[in-house]
Amino acid sequence: MPLPLKYNFRNVRVRWRSTLSTILGIALVVSVFVLLRALARGIETTNSNTGDPRNILVVRKGSQAESGSMVSREQFRTLRYFDEVARNEQGEPVISAELVLIISVPRGTGVGEANTLIRGVTPSGQELRPQVKLVKGRWFRRGKREMIVSERLAGRFTGFEIGGTIKAGLDRLTVVGHFDARSSAFDNEAWMDADEARSIFDRDQYSSILLRPRDQAAADAIIKRIEVDKRLGLRAEHEVDYYSKQTMTAMPFKYLAAILGAAMSIGAVFAAMNTMYASVAARTREVGTLRVLGYSRRSIVFGFLIEGTLLAILGGLLGSILSLAVYAYVVVRKVQFGTMDWQSFAETVFQFRVTPDLMLTGIAFAAIIGLAGSFLPALRAARLPVISALKSL
Amino acid sequence: MGNPDVVTIRELSKVYRQGEINVTALNRISLDIQAGEFLTLMGPSGSGKSTLLHIIAGVDRPTSGECRVQGIDVARLSESELADWRNQNVGFVFQTFNLIPVLTAFENVELPLLLTRLRGKQRRQQVDTTLELVGLADRKHHLPKQLSGGQEQRVAIARALVTDPTLIVADEPTGNLDSHSAQEVLGILQALSRNAAKTVIMVTHDPKAAAFGSRTIHLEKGELVA
Ligand SMILES: Nc1ncnc2c1ncn2[C@@H]1O[C@H](COP(=O)(O)OP(=O)(O)OP(=O)(O)O)[C@@H](O)[C@H]1O
Numbered sequence: 108m109p110l111p112l113k114y115n116f117r118n119v120r121v122r123w124r125s126t127l128s129t130i131l132g133i134a135l136v137v138s139v140f141v142l143l144r145a146l147a148r149g150i151e152t153t154n155s156n157t158g159d160p161r162n163i164l165v166v167r168k169g170s171q172a173e174s175g176s177m178v179s180r181e182q183f184r185t186l187r188y189f190d191e192v193a194r195n196e197q198g199e200p201v202i203s204a205e206l207v208l209i210i211s212v213p214r215g216t217g218v219g220e221a222n223t224l225i226r227g228v229t230p231s232g233q234e235l236r237p238q239v240k241l242v243k244g245r246w247f248r249r250g251k252r253e254m255i256v257s258e259r260l261a262g263r264f265t266g267f268e269i270g271g272t273i274k275a276g277l278d279r280l281t282v283v284g285h286f287d288a289r290s291s292a293f294d295n296e297a298w299m300d301a302d303e304a305r306s307i308f309d310r311d312q313y314s315s316i317l318l319r320p321r322d323q324a325a326a327d328a329i330i331k332r333i334e335v336d337k338r339l340g341l342r343a344e345h346e347v348d349y350y351s352k353q354t355m356t357a358m359p360f361k362y363l364a365a366i367l368g369a370a371m372s373i374g375a376v377f378a379a380m381n382t383m384y385a386s387v388a389a390r391t392r393e394v395g396t397l398r399v400l401g402y403s404r405r406s407i408v409f410g411f412l413i414e415g416t417l418l419a420i421l422g423g424l425l426g427s428i429l430s431l432a433v434y435a436y437v438v439v440r441k442v443q444f445g446t447m448d449w450q451s452f453a454e455t456v457f458q459f460r461v462t463p464d465l466m467l468t469g470i471a472f473a474a475i476i477g478l479a480g481s482f483l484p485a486l487r488a489a490r491l492p493v494i495s496a497l498k499s500l
Numbered sequence: 501m502g503n504p505d506v507v508t509i510r511e512l513s514k515v516y517r518q519g520e521i522n523v524t525a526l527n528r529i530s531l532d533i534q535a536g537e538f539l540t541l542m543g544p545s546g547s548g549k550s551t552l553l554h555i556i557a558g559v560d561r562p563t564s565g566e567c568r569v570q571g572i573d574v575a576r577l578s579e580s581e582l583a584d585w586r587n588q589n590v591g592f593v594f595q596t597f598n599l600i601p602v603l604t605a606f607e608n609v610e611l612p613l614l615l616t617r618l619r620g621k622q623r624r625q626q627v628d629t630t631l632e633l634v635g636l637a638d639r640k641h642h643l644p645k646q647l648s649g650g651q652e653q654r655v656a657i658a659r660a661l662v663t664d665p666t667l668i669v670a671d672e673p674t675g676n677l678d679s680h681s682a683q684e685v686l687g688i689l690q691a692l693s694r695n696a697a698k699t700v701i702m703v704t705h706d707p708k709a710a711a712f713g714s715r716t717i718h719l720e721k722g723e724l725v726a
Pocket residue numbers: 516517518523524525543544545546547548549550551552
């Protein structure tokens with residue numbers, strides 16, 4: 108039969124002064140843990156929303172990224188007539204030759220410039236990326252020096268508002284629409300017509316080709332076919348695979364979360380242990396009394412475990428609230444994290460989101476810290492012979 | 501007196517080993533205690549009074565000999581059986597009260613009852629009745645620190661009584677009380693043995709306190725003296 112919970116609750120409350128530093132410590136650990144996890148998840152969301160499992164991306168053999176790749180018009184024409192490529196209702200092959208460029212655009216803050224990525228797409232480019240949806244304005248028209256930009260970038264750069272213009276080569280491009288790409292990597296891009304982009308930026312070649320095979324078998328076949336054809340000198344892979352390699356950036360955050368989480372939680376476990384040892388020492392006679400009244404060793408162990416866990420959960424709650432506060436700050440102030448995408452050298456943006464399930468994970472994490480920290484102290488309390496417990500001061 | 505023996509002690513010894521030397525706290529003690537007796541234990545400091553009380557109450561174990569309470573050889577019970585046995589058969593009153601500071605008078609008295617089968621309303625009723633018995637019905641929601649020493653000790657007596665045990669053992673229960681509060685506490689213990697047929701065993705240094713008992717025995721260097 109366990110001790111009543113109110114006994115544990117009140118002991119935690121009564122001892123709040125001596126437990127405060129432990130609670131705050133655990134709160135810190137949990138908030139860092141939750142924030143890092145949220146960051147990692149933000150990146151992962153971007154990754155998973157970017158590629159379409161049905162699509163195949165083709166780049167030059169030897170190129171790691173789209174930005175360093177070159178695909179000629181002739182190669183594009185060859186691929187267009189591969190019969191593995193799916194056709195739309197109009198009978199057109201679903202394939203888009205694209206040009207990826209990095210240009211410098213003035214920051215919205217008015218200070219300095221930052222790199223951003225311009226993607227030239229052919230009409231199929233939109234069909235191949237259904238996650239990209241126009242939310243304001245209209246789609247660009249070919250030959251009119253028009254472009255559309257992601258809504259998210261629009262807030263960060265001057266000239267990206269609708270009707271705004273930016274310098275591009277010798278010309279100026281006008282923004283006619285904003286799109287939303289569901290937190291995918293395309294949310295860091297500006298789009299225009301591929302051939303128009305080639306002429307403005309004076310490029311003879313495309314960067315990459317995105318295509319949709321008829322089915323899974325056709326996908327495997329086309330990858331094989333491109334791989335084998337030495338004259339083409341191209342490499343094909345699933346779009347999903349490409350982006351998961353490109354955006355490895357989630358890994359450092361995950362490692363950091365794991366390493367920091369582990370190191371900090373070890374510290375927190377020892378802090379909790381210290382607190383609980385002190386609590387046991389201060390209440391030895393009380394333990395003796397409970398034993399005399401008939402409470403078993405097991406209920407004493409339980410009592411202290413519950414108390415330590417309760418304490419840690421308080422810290423966990425506080426830590427979750429702390430991380431939520433940081434998140435709220437980021438959202439309210441529209442602060443976003445610019446990170447360098449080393450492949451494209453463009454400044455990319457990703458969002459992080461503190462969600463209830465992450466907070467719950469954080470609280471559970473705290474509870475484990477509390478449980479681990481109170482284990483030995485609880486055993487010490489229960490091991491004490493009744494007699495010596497009674498005689499202690 | 502035709503009352504049956506509640507406690508029978510035969511050749512009971514307790515030896516504490518302290519490093520190299522052995523300290524004999526109790527030396528082959530034999531003693532019978534009858535139901536309804538109010539036995540007081542006296543003797544100089546270190547004579548073994550507390551040790552004897554602890555063994556009778558199932559808090560400590562003898563080195564040799566036998567201590568039976570209502571026919572049960574307490575020393576043979578396992579640790580967890582002993583805990584249950586204490587809960588059902590013994591009420592312990594300490595010199596230092598030992599109330600749980602975070603619990604109210606009511607909750608302190610309720611504590612041993614939580615280990616019994618008694619549920620809800622019945623349990624609360626029993627706690628109320630017991631608190632009334634020690635004259636503290638109006639203080640039941642007070643925390644120990646909001647009570648006087650005498651009141652604390654009366655709560656402790658209520659806690660010892662609430663499971664309706666056969667034995668009430670008290671180790672210098674008036675040691676920390678002024679004479680007025682001491683009188684109240686001793687009066688309650690006396691009434692328990694006289695009116696409720698409880699067997700009360702009390703250690704005391706004070707002859708005036710011992711006078712409340714029905715019989716006094718003296719210990720000296722771990723042995724009974726007549
Ligand atoms: N845990 C222990 N380890 C070693 N010796 C002990 C232990 N407990 C008691 N003793 C010894 O046993 C003897 C009897 O102790 P006990 O506490 O029973 O005396 P007491 O009569 O209750 O004394 P007091 O009136 O001071 O409370 C003492 O000599 C004491 O030093």
